[in-house]
Amino acid sequence: AQTVTQSQPEMSVQEAETVTLSCTYDTSENNYYLFWYKQPPSRQMILVIRQEAYKQQNATENRFSVNFQKAAKSFSLKISDSQLGDTAMYFCAFMKVGTSYGKLTFGQGTILTVHP
Amino acid sequence: DAGITQSPRHKVTETGTPVTLRCHQTENHRYMYWYRQDPGHGLRLIHYSYGVKDTDKGEVSDGYSVSRSKTEDFLLTLESATSSQTSVYFCAIRGQGGEKLFFGSGTQLSVL
Numbered sequence: 001a002q003t004v005t006q007s008q009p010e011m012s013v014q015e016a017e018t019v020t021l022s023c024t025y026d027t028s029e030n031n032y033y034l035f036w037y038k039q040p041p042s043r044q045m046i047l048v049i050r051q052e053a054y055k056q057q058n059a060t061e062n063r064f065s066v067n068f069q070k071a072a073k074s075f076s077l078k079i080s081d082s083q084l085g086d087t088a089m090y091f092c093a094f095m096k097v098g099t100s101y102g103k104l105t106f107g108q109g110t111i112l113t114v115h116p
Numbered sequence: 117d118a119g120i121t122q123s124p125r126h127k128v129t130e131t132g133t134p135v136t137l138r139c140h141q142t143e144n145h146r147y148m149y150w151y152r153q154d155p156g157h158g159l160r161l162i163h164y165s166y167g168v169k170d171t172d173k174g175e176v177s178d179g180y181s182v183s184r185s186k187t188e189d190f191l192l193t194l195e196s197a198t199s200s201q202t203s204v205y206f207c208a209i210r211g212q213g214g215e216k217l218f219f220g221s222g223t224q225l226s227v228l
Contacts (some may be wrong), residue, residue, distance in 0.1 A: 001163035004158075005189060033215050045206065091158055101166050102147050102210045103174070104217060114148035 006107035023092030139207030
């Protein structure tokens, strides 16, 4: 079974600054996806970024980028130029490729607050 | 968005009563999931479906049952609700061959 751990229950950052959210995972699989989801106060689950394990290049989406360290089983999310709208709960998630039926395993979540 | 609707959005019920939550999709996606969200636990998989009448248990399935008689509908039933089932419930869908899950807006269930 896979486990995903987010060790930072809460983080805060000033507007326009950079913040990094941590995520570690445990798996014996070699081929998988990793995701970061954002959940604002509206409760909507929004996919922020995804990484395929077989790709060495770190994924980026505008102000969001990841630092994927496969050997260390680490998958951190960096948010640059933080905006007030980035205030949300962030979840790291794991999906095995293949016969897993696309099930996601989530971390506990990190509450990020962006201060003006 | 992804054409997924959950109902109801909020529900308050009493211990021991049956409760059914509905997830409806208009995307004709094969895979559907029910998750619950609790503080300190993130989202945990309750049950999932990989086709009509094809369902299986997730990691927290005790006390829950599901049914999928049509592609578009996935029902989650609490046969006899308990206070420990107070939670936010999310439905999600995924298309064949894709890795993206699309989530509904959630149902806040309170069992008193």
